[in-house]
Every structure is written in structure tokens, then in C-alpha cells.
Amino acid sequence: MLPSSTVENYLKAIFLGQSQLTGAQRLLPMGQLALSLGVAPGTATTMVKALAESGLVEYEPYNGVRLSGAGSRLAALVLRRHRLIELFLVQVLGMRWDEVHDDAEQLEHVVSERLIERIDEVLGHPEVDPHGDPIPSREGEVVWRALDSLLTCPLHTPVTVMRVTDQDAAFLRFLEKHDLKPGQSIEVEARDEVSDSVSLKGKTDQRITIGMRAASKLLVEVR
Amino acid sequence: MLPSSTVENYLKAIFLGQSQLTGAQRLLPMGQLALSLGVAPGTATTMVKALAESGLVEYEPYNGVRLSGAGSRLAALVLRRHRLIELFLVQVLGMRWDEVHDDAEQLEHVVSERLIERIDEVLGHPEVDPHGDPIPSREGEVVWRALDSLLTCPLHTPVTVMRVTDQDAAFLRFLEKHDLKPGQSIEVEARDEVSDSVSLKGKTDQRITIGMRAASKLLVEVR
DNA sequence: ATTAGAATTTTGAGTAGTCAAAATCACCGC
């Protein structure tokens, strides 16, 4: 029985939700799942119970849900398709990185194995998508790269933007406008808790100050 | 209310079914529709009544169904997407023409306006897909080109294969193997009702004999 | 220990699409 688009979306949401979680439990609460999927809480409960039936997740009533091995593998494959498609749309079709998410969201559920492997080949087996998100392997494995965010990296040190953990189009356009796309090199000049802000110095010495919430979404690596 | 994949498939099937029809009525019988969609006859009836409610088709109980203007335009747009995608998969991703149909069948329901226009542009606004099927315009208009089939074209006259009206993978591979793809030049040497066969002469003087049913699926133009 | 408040689950109902099988209709041959 191949999974429906709905099932794939649930698995993906659990996968992504779980990856935000700290702690060994990795139990994603129903409310959070329902919110990220845009469904009513009861709907999520019902669906998760069904997923548990088919062995794709482990469900602890009132506590939350966690992917099983099989579920995790399936979710990673959905993500693999999504990210390859995003990169393809940008690289081959010349679409902007802030406008490919919705198309990829649809396409990820219908591209055949053959087609996605073709795309992977044309792209030269890339490791990350346009946002720096890692592309899971054909086998459903993801390489988790430990990265600092702009909140945790050292000050006055050149760092390279590696990944952006927010797909919002306006936010992405903002990053593009200020040369903060993955690959760019920057330095954190200062952080200030009180004003909730982080000051950056760009390559050509432009300065820019952003909020901490935004700063937390930019992952970097010390060079 | 944007049409579901199911609705799009019904409209497409009616469009295609109607185009096979002779006569001014152009009424497609329910049985034929159900058959081409692979659903039970009663299912088709139910669905068609709903389509009639929303003004996409005209339904005459016990006689059949016919697309309305709006339905026809919508169907043509689905076909436009399908055919652009097929050509894209062949031209840009290097897939074989006999293996792109199923992917296109899925993708046609989810590609955004933006994406399909991008594809159209990359392909240089083509007029036909890999099988020679005309690509409807952005506005949902199709240019019907009058073509002979191998059953009706003149004998001993060079003709160019323009279109193949069968998507079966094995049939397409057969055509490829014998240089009968659109664009190829051939001549009909003989037709024989009794043996139900048509004899062809290819470019490099190879000869080949095929059945009349197969011959009817190859549309050609006298040069 | 109680209890208020929040999160979760349950319940009842609705939509879209489907099928099998029973009922009905249309038409052709006599």
C-alpha cells in the first residue's frame, strides 16, 4: 500500500517537528503537529492513530508521536524529493528561491522514482538544496551537520552562511537583498539581549541589524 | 472553486473521447467514458451529473455527455500541461518518449501556472509534443490539423509522420526501432484488406508490414 | 489534595469519490 499525499505530509511534518525537539524522548505533541499541518487537533489524533496501526509511528496518548524506523525512512524520502525539486526549479528552470516552495510541496507527492533519480543526476547528486537544507540519500538517510546559528557563533569572526531554516518568501527576499544567502561570508559584530538584536557586517562592509528571532534562522559555519 | 484532479481527468477523458467522435452531436456515451477512466459505469453517471451542475458539461440522460465552453477550455488547459510536461521530460531531462506518459499524467494536475509557463518558455513555445499531439494555447485553444492516416494517404508517395495516436510504451518502442517516429519520411507501398496489412518503405529502403489497426494510429502529411 | 486551565481525545457529522448490484430504459427484431 503506497502512502497517500496526506500520509506523506503527516510523516514529513512529524519528521520536521521532531527535529526541532530537544531531549531523548523526541515526542511531538499533537497540538504542534495539528498546527503545522493546519488541521484541527482531533483530526491529527485520528490520523496519527491510523499511522500507528500501520507501523509508521509510535503513538503515546496524551504525550505525542514519534516516527518509527520505517516512518522516518519514508519521511526522509519525501524530503529528498522536495529538496531535489526545489533545487531543480532554481537551477534548471531559473525560478527564484523564494517562489519554489509551493510547487515543490505539490510535486514531491507525484514524481516517480525514475524521474527524481533523473533530476538528481542532472543536478550532479547535490548535497543541499537552495536553502542549505541537506538532501537525504536514496536510502532515506540524512546527514545532520552541526551548525551554529547567528546567536551562538563566535563574535568578530568570519563565518559562512550555510542554511536558512525559514521558507517564508518575504524573509528569503530580504536575505537575498542583503547578501545573506547560503554561501555568503559575514561576521557578527554584536548581540544585545535588551534590544533583542544582532548586528552583522557583510562582505563589502555593509552593516545590518536584525532581530534575534530572525538571527536564529541563519545557520553558519566558522571558516 | 478550482477543479480536483478527478474532475480534470473526467474533463480530459470527455475531451479526448469527443474528439474521436464523428457526427455533429459529439455526445460521448457513458459506457465509453467509464471505460476510458477505468471506473464503474454508475460512477461516471454520478460524476457527470455533478459536472453538469457546475456547468462544465451538458448531460443528456441515456444519450451521453458533451463539454460546455468552459469545460472544453479547462480540458484543453489540462492537455496543454500534459503535453508540455511530456516534451519537457524528453527534451530537458532526456527521458525516453515511451516512459514519460505516466509521470505527465500525475504532474499535469499539480504544476502551477508559473511553472508551466516557465517550462513553455524553456522549450521555446513548442507546437507539438513528442507524439506530435498539438499543444493547446494558454487560452485553451487547440489547432486541429487535418492529417491523413496511413490508411488514407496516397500510395507510392513520400509522406512525413506527423503524429502517433497511441501512448502504449511497447508500441512507441516499436515505432522508434523501425524509424517511424514523427518527423520521419516514409512511403506506403501497398494496402491489403484481406490480410489486414499495410506495407511501408522507410528512408533507407527497409520495408516493413504492419496491421491496419496499427497503421491507423500513424498520422502523416504529404510533403 | 483540589481544582482551574490547557491540551487531548472522542463523538457525530459532512464531503468527495468509489463500487456492486438492482432497477430501469432504449431500441431492434420479429
Add this chain to the structure above:
DNA sequence: GCGGTGATTTTGACTACTCAAAATTCTAAT
């Protein structure tokens, strides 16, 4: 004009997914 045959429609039921709102459970504060 009558009946039989084949196509069509109707009926009743089922699956997958969804919601709103009622009921329940958990947790944390007193």
C-alpha cells in the same frame, strides 16, 4: 406491438479525510 438485450441509472454502502464541539485527561498552582 412485444419482448429481449445491452446500456444506463439508481441505490446502498464503503473509504479517506476533515471539522466543530463535547468529554476527558493531564499538569501545575494553591
